[in-house]
Amino acid sequence: MFFVWSGKGLWIFGTLFLSLGVLLGIEHFLAPHAHRTWPISLGFAISGALNILLGLHARRSPPRPVLERQTGRERYMRPVCSAYWIRAEYWGVAFLVLAAWFYAIKPAA
Secondary structure: OOOOEEEOOHHHHHHHHHHHHHHHHHHHHHOOOOOOOHHHHHHHHHHHHHHHHHHHHHHHOOOEEEEOOOOOOEEEEOOOEEEOOEEHHHHHHHHHHHHHHHHHOOOOO
8 A cells, every 4th residue: 555644644544534433333332233324424524624623733833943864954844734745624625525425325225
């Protein structure tokens, strides 16, 4: 598997798997034989909101001094939170769109 992230980009998919796992576990504990879509849509919505907050926090944080290895010069860089070269805010918006889509799906009777 080829996975590329930058900074704290691992949290982008970590929040998704964590929220989906917890909500699907709760739903399975409450109603084991039910086929509901609300835990999936709520998991995507929680992950989307957390990713938007994570991305905005990284974008608004002050730049930190970092030494370049090749030249030894000091540069000021902001922390980056991205996966596959897409920033966390945009992943959050995509997860919110997926949450709305999963909420609109009607389970088969």
